[in-house]
Amino acid sequence: MSETESIGFKAALEEAKKGFSEGGVPIGACLVDKDGKILGRGHNMRVQNSSATLHAEIATLETAGRLPASAYKGATMYTTLSPCDMCTGACILYKVSRVVMGENNTFVGGDDYLKQRGVEVVNLQNAECEQLMSEFIRKHPEDWYEDIGEPEKGHKH
Amino acid sequence: MSETESIGFKAALEEAKKGFSEGGVPIGACLVDKDGKILGRGHNMRVQNSSATLHAEIATLETAGRLPASAYKGATMYTTLSPCDMCTGACILYKVSRVVMGENNTFVGGDDYLKQRGVEVVNLQNAECEQLMSEFIRKHPEDWYEDIGEPEKGHKH
Numbered sequence: 001m002s003e004t005e006s007i008g009f010k011a012a013l014e015e016a017k018k019g020f021s022e023g024g025v026p027i028g029a030c031l032v033d034k035d036g037k038i039l040g041r042g043h044n045m046r047v048q049n050s051s052a053t054l055h056a057e058i059a060t061l062e063t064a065g066r067l068p069a070s071a072y073k074g075a076t077m078y079t080t081l082s083p084c085d086m087c088t089g090a091c092i093l094y095k096v097s098r099v100v101m102g103e104n105n106t107f108v109g110g111d112d113y114l115k116q117r118g119v120e121v122v123n124l125q126n127a128e129c130e131q132l133m134s135e136f137i138r139k140h141p142e143d144w145y146e147d148i149g150e151p152e153k154g155h156k157h
Numbered sequence: 158m159s160e161t162e163s164i165g166f167k168a169a170l171e172e173a174k175k176g177f178s179e180g181g182v183p184i185g186a187c188l189v190d191k192d193g194k195i196l197g198r199g200h201n202m203r204v205q206n207s208s209a210t211l212h213a214e215i216a217t218l219e220t221a222g223r224l225p226a227s228a229y230k231g232a233t234m235y236t237t238l239s240p241c242d243m244c245t246g247a248c249i250l251y252k253v254s255r256v257v258m259g260e261n262n263t264f265v266g267g268d269d270y271l272k273q274r275g276v277e278v279v280n281l282q283n284a285e286c287e288q289l290m291s292e293f294i295r296k297h298p299e300d301w302y303e304d305i306g307e308p309e310k311g312h313k314h
């Protein structure tokens with residue numbers, strides 16, 4: 001089975017779409033443990049909650065709640081977009097074994113640093129993830145650039 | 158004026174003590190902008206909120222709320238302990254200019270990586286910060302090891 005068909009990626013993509021429908025930054029994530037059980041899922045809440053820290057991966061770890069280190073062992077963080085430095089650091093903190101990202105055309109985050117720190121990285125180059133982001137950034141560039149801590153660069157076509 | 162006397166460090170230490178009095182992991186933080194204004198402050202909420210992501214620095218960034226990239230320019234993140242990989246990444250994401258830590262004897266987080274990514278790092282080697290952590294870890298080692306994503310190592314004297 002391709003990772004694109006996994007429950008983790010499907011859930012992450014559902015979360016991204018939910019975020020999009022709420023008018024939020026359409027990035028979703030899902031944490032799946034070594035036995036294939038979903039530990040948590042969530043989406044970016046910058047717009048919805050005026051949150052500077054609830055990126056999809058952080059929202060997912062928060063939903064998963066307090067867990068011992070052993071719970072993250074062998075786990076995979078699915079995310080629809082390459083994780084930013086904060087979310088990269090969160091995956092490293094909890095020693096998540098793998099990060100499966102929908103795409104990294106919209107934004108390249110910690111792909112290399114994750115590998116350097118021993119995390120397996122898979123990029124699905126998924127067109128649907130990219131389309132959600134392209135549409136959002138076209139409409140709300142200021143929300144997107146704020147989310148990645150960059151001065152607004154305006155529209156890019 | 159020494160950084161130990163700064164409003165940012167004083168607020169971070171107050172937050173750590175507040176966390177301690179609540180029975181939580183006694184780490185506090187405070188974000189101060191380039192003009193010396195406090196943007197946000199907070200403390201670790203693992204125990205109090207069953208939170209896996211509200212480390213002191215994340216709680217602080219969350220309290221500061223949605224801000225444009227320009228707001229973090231020249232800002233200092235004060236934290237009573239060397240920041241973990243997640244909080245290190247959060248400071249890098251928002252391009253905080255400086256991280257002033259109370260101490261790094263209890264735990265060494267992203268000190269080197271922050272410097273590598275262009276963030277100025279100051280260590281105050283503050284005994285009060287270290288004492289709060291020593292007392293907490295002696296009483297609740299399991300909460301502390303969970304907070305840094307490590308299997309419990311038991312008491313260390």
Ligand SMILES: [Ca+2]
Binds near residue numbers: 139140141142143
């Ligand atoms: Ca807008």
Ligand SMILES: [Ca+2]
Binds near residue numbers: 297299
């Ligand atoms: Ca305890």
Ligand SMILES: [Zn+2]
Binds near residue numbers: 055083084086
């Ligand atoms: Zn992120």
Ligand SMILES: [Zn+2]
Binds near residue numbers: 213242243244
């Ligand atoms: Zn942290």
